[in-house]
């Protein structure tokens with residue numbers, strides 16, 4: 036949460052454009068306060084205005100929905116970054132075409148990226164949806180023709196998806212792998228990382244892979260929420276940050292609840308906090324025997340999330356769940372397996388080889404059958420999971436404002452106490 040302003044002005048990734056279409060979709064569906072995750076504004080705001088010619092309808096009929104969708108797909112294939120100005124135009128036209136005139140509240144002055152996006156959309160005034168759709172199609176068509184027959188997609192094998200700063204996303208052998216990539220910080224989850232994971236899941240849900248795998252780079256699976264998310268917040272910002280954090284948490288967990296394909300966690304090392312609780316929303320959890328499972332919520336003045344207040348007691352009984360979620364008992368991989376949280380444990384020395392061999396075999400199974408079976412298993416309790424998620428997020432929003440929570444985080448940051 037905190038540090039957001041700092042991160043907002045960090046570098047635009049030059050390859051972010053291929054994520055743009057997904058990002059735009061996600062903005063609508065998933066993120067209530069996302070920002071272009073790999074973005075930096077290098078131009079003055081005045082240069083972000085939409086040129087007048089974009090306000091003019093090109094044809095009487097306008098582009099069809101099919102043209103519009105095809106243009107959105109073309110955006111994904113652009114090899115060259117079209118630049119921030121064009122990205123904002125695309126964003127604004129997309130919003131106008133799908134939602135009509137901008138009616139959302141104007142973001143605050145320090146929320147630089149969302150404010151620029153809002154300005155671009157608002158600048159379109161009452162431009163009719165059809166015209167916006169046509170202008171979007173025309174703009175993309177201009178970009179595609181100027182990008183030197185570039186729309187070549189790398190071969191499917193081991194294709195690394197560009198545009199992520201905190202993840203490495205690859206697709207190979209019918210498996211999309213999302214790897215958390217902050218090994219020096221034990222893959223602690225920053226605000227940007229939550230957002231990129233949501234985008235990656237959205238992309239994986241639509242790609243042609245059969246199975247999606249989440250894993251960590253380095254010695255940890257993840258040390259959970261990055262505790263610096265809660266720092267550098269001025270007193271007058273804190274309630275708003277907590278509110279936004281709760282929305283982010285709810286949306287993040289919601290993406291796991293709704294993920295439509297078989298989802299596998301390859302837990303390569305210790306897991307802490309939210310990286311433990313969400314495991315119950317995966318279909319398979321394979322763990323190295325070096326992994327541990329730790330949910331020190333009370334130590335941090337916090338409360339369970341990831342739907343664990345519902346899924347853990349159901350899975351392991353209220354007593355064992357209480358040991359973990361209330362008293363912060365750390366489980367070994369073998370104990371987590373005995374409780375049903377982990378599907379299977381592998382020796383660390385052969386973990387990667389055994390897990391990937393197994394998954395490659397599974398990925399050859401009929402894709403639709405896997406997907407439908409997963410949904411049949413999961414659909415029974417989706418509603419309950421979403422309700423639990425909303426309630427847990429609401430309670431955490433309050434907890435984050437408590438002295439207990441703030442003191443615990445300060446202790447961690449000043450290294451007076453470690454879990």
Ligand SMILES: CCCCC/C=C/CC(=O)SCCNC(=O)CCNC(=O)[C@H](O)C(C)(C)COP(=O)(O)OP(=O)(O)OC[C@H]1O[C@@H](n2cnc3c(N)ncnc32)[C@H](O)[C@@H]1OP(=O)(O)O
Pocket residue numbers: 036219220221223224226229258259260261262263264280281283284307308309310331332335337340447453454
């Ligand atoms: C939008 C908000 C959603 C919020 C959802 C809420 C989720 C709740 C949770 O996830 S609660 C769990 C929070 N996590 C923790 O409490 C873990 C804190 N970290 C530790 O206890 C330890 O770092 C460790 C046990 C994971 C590893 O200890 P070790 O001694 O092996 O290594 P270091 O402590 O030296 O760590 C190396 C560097 O990584 C930084 N780091 C590790 N984890 C976190 C973290 N969670 N948040 C922030 N930073 C983390 C650590 O500070 C070191 O950085 P440095 O080298 O710059 O000092």
